[in-house]
Amino acid sequence: MVRIKLIVAYDGTNYVGWQYQPNGISVQQRLEQALRDLTGIAHTVYSSGRTDSGVHARGMVCHLDTEKTLPETAWREGLNRFLPDDIAVRHAEQVDQQFHARFSARGKRYRYTILRDSVRSPLDRTDSWQVKKPLDVEKMQQAALSFIGRHDFAAFRTSGCSAGTTIREIFSITFSGEDSLLHIDVCGSGFLRNMIRMMVGTLVQIGRGKRPVDAIQSLLADPGSAPSPLTAPAKGLCLMEVWF
Incomplete structure (x- = not known):
């Protein structure tokens, strides 16, 4: 075997x-x-x-x-x-038999892609979220710093999540762009169900001025202190790599 x-x-x-x-x-x-x-x-x-x-x-x-x-x-x-x-x-x-795809994993990197354009893109329609209104990326980057570290992400999971604990560690969040596409790369030890999509949804709300920059700090400290995060569409999310 x-x-x-x-x-x-x-x-x-x-x-x-x-x-x-x-x-x-x-x-x-x-x-x-x-x-x-x-x-x-x-x-x-x-x-x-x-x-x-x-x-x-x-x-x-x-x-x-x-x-x-x-x-x-x-x-x-x-x-x-x-x-x-x-x-x-x-x-x-x-x-070797000691390797296990799940239990040997030490971290993962996901990428979420946003199309910042008022006109839809036929070529990007299946792997990006079109956001028509302008985004303040600087505010989004500032707010994203609050995610880094070890936190209770109870506010950033869906009700169907069966994880035994909501404590997770985020290693880094980086922003990059090409033309109208904005990429948000999230590296962490592991993720709850819909966690990254809810993180991105909250960042977009901040970028559009719908939430204050310190909204993430409030949600991490007290999940019931603000309205539930917006869940970004699934199609913009991609698992890029797993490391061991």
Whole structure:
């Protein structure tokens, strides 16, 4: 029995998320079907986390245990022959049994992309959130500093979140841009359900003058002290990388 690590990229537009769901097709389902097509054996794939419906990934890490012996390149090329165009295995390698895609992970980087334009973009429609009104990015950057560190993010999760604790640590938040696109990269130890989308939604409200710059400090200190954060659309979010 060997353990194979995969790095998977996907466009989440047509999926109910990474994990199996009763209401539609998941990325995990497509990947496990490709494994059956390639090897003739049913495999279970264990991921570094979940992405919700509509969320994308460039660097989802997962692993599987198998008795099938194939060259590392054959895992990548073979699976890609059976996967749809919106999912691809970018890398495959054999790892030792101590590696676990979820429990060995030390942090993740997500990117949220905002289209700052009054006119929609056909080319960016599936992976960005169009915000038509001007944004004060300087205020957003100032407010984002309050997220950095170890905090109780109870105000930044949806009611369906089943995490045992709402304490999380954010390592960094960086802003970058190209033309009308604004990228917000968030690095942290782990994230609650919809946490980044609610963080971004709050930053956009601040950038539009709908909330004060110190709103994040208030929400972290007392979740009930202000209206619930706005949840940014799923399509603007992408898992960029997981590190171990």
